[in-house]
Amino acid sequence: MASPKSASAENAATLLRRSLERDRLGHAYLFLGEEMPSLEDAALGLARALNCETPASRSPGGLGLDPCHACSSCRRVSGRLHPDVVWVHPTRKMRQIGVDQMREIIHSMSLKPMEARHKVGIIAGADRMNESAANAFLKTLEEPPKRSVLILLSTEPHRLLDTILSRCLRLNFGTGSAELDVGVTHWLAEFSTATATAGEGLMPRYRLLGSLLTSLAARKEQIEKSLESSSPMSRYPDADSDQKERWEVELSAGVEAEYRRSRGEYLGAVQWWLRDILLSTLPAGDQFLRFPQWAHNTQTVAARLNSERAGRNLEVWERTQRLLHTNVQEALALEVGLLRLQL
Ligand SMILES: [Zn+2]
Structure with a gap:
């Protein structure tokens, strides 16, 4: 029997794939779960699918669905070396994401993709944005540049500002909320x-x-x-x-x-x-x-x-x-x- 965790993560992955099949790509996602590494994997998966050069299948509108994992794009996304897939992490020292870091990614997202179909911004530990970082980010979250996708990752979504939460499509990759009573x-x-x-x-x-x-x-x-x-x-x-x-x-x-x-x-x-x-x-x-x-x-x-x-x-x-x-x-x-x- 599948564990509840894998069931929930599968569910989230299926929802995401189904939306891509129908050419419905959100501009900002919030991936939730208990462990950051698996959230990062999920974000990498979406970034690969969107930018794979030779995906096994595509949506009617041309979104990649099954990345090959072998092309140059896939390999560089996986290795975190792709120039159009940009990351923000909390600093090691303060365990925070500061306003300068956010300004950098906001600027980077505002530039056209260099080679990829979609620019992808991944904010790992989005709940670690301090208040000024979060406020600087709101405008980008509201009016994201064309052909860009933001993926926020959080293991502690209750720490996120309401204004950020409400602007993202949430997908739960963790054990998540149990069935309601x-x-x-x-x-x-x-x-x-x-x-x-x-x-x-x-x-x-x-x-x-x-x-x-x-x-x-x-x-x-x-x-x-x-x-x-x-x-x-x-x-x-x-x-x-x-x-x-x-x-x-x-x-x-x-x-x-x-x-x-x-x-x-x-x-x-x-x-x-x-x-x-x-x-x-x-x-x-x-x-x-x-x-x-x-x-x-x-x-x-x-x-x-x-x-x-x-x-x-x-x-x-x-x-x-x-x-x-x-x-x-x-x-x-x-x-x-x-x-x-x-x-
Ligand atoms: Zn590929």
């Missing part, structure tokens, strides 16, 4: 339908909030019941009061931790869906949907937005989740977050 998936399906069919105004938005809060409350009750029944308190009713108090503290800490994890799943699922909406506003995006099963809802919402507004939604929701890690009042944070979304 069935209850969460079911809830999100209803949520997406309710959003797609909701009218304008505040009332529909408060109904969405209500649906989220109700599901979270039900989940919390479930967690309380399940942890209470396994707590020693129920088995030792005669224990002394000190002991009982300790068990109670343990129990409530356990409930809180489990509830936060579960809430993270719900909010993370919404985040995935908002990303699907953003993808649906982009020309080559809809093939990467995380939830193709309700693409209709996703496209309905996407049709009401543009990519800028859809990208802002991701920023709003990421901020909401970060806020919940602080001691902010939950219902209030969710209300503010949901009302700020443009759906």
Whole structure:
């Protein structure tokens, strides 16, 4: 049986190949995974395919699909010697990517390819860009030069600025997010339908909030019941009061931790869906949907937005989740977050 890791990486590689087959080449990719070397291999694979002189097959529009690994281009890409495939790495000393490094690659990407069909810029450890480096890079990411492809590699995507995250097509080459909980998936399906069919105004938005809060409350009750029944308190009713108090503290800490994890799943699922909406506003995006099963809802919402507004939604929701890690009042944070979304 294939390990989950190879299944996920295969899945990402298949998605990428399928998009090339259809001549849909994104301008900026974010390759995610647990190990940088395998992400670098994946980036090299794409760079080889795009620039191979004698690929075994091509898309209708001429994109190379199966690089030969033997031609001069393939060999130089593999050896990291190709003048049109440029790399940025974090410096050894500071483990950071600074603004000068980014300026260099931005300049290099702005020049026409010397010999290749596509200029490829690979930013290994993109999450190590410091803030000024990331800001210098945003414009290139928004308006990339023609015939260029940027590939950002990250093992810690939570460190990337929202503005960068939202401008890349993400492909997960790691073990990645496990399958979503069935209850969460079911809830999100209803949520997406309710959003797609909701009218304008505040009332529909408060109904969405209500649906989220109700599901979270039900989940919390479930967690309380399940942890209470396994707590020693129920088995030792005669224990002394000190002991009982300790068990109670343990129990409530356990409930809180489990509830936060579960809430993270719900909010993370919404985040995935908002990303699907953003993808649906982009020309080559809809093939990467995380939830193709309700693409209709996703496209309905996407049709009401543009990519800028859809990208802002991701920023709003990421901020909401970060806020919940602080001691902010939950219902209030969710209300503010949901009302700020443009759906
Ligand atoms: Zn080749």
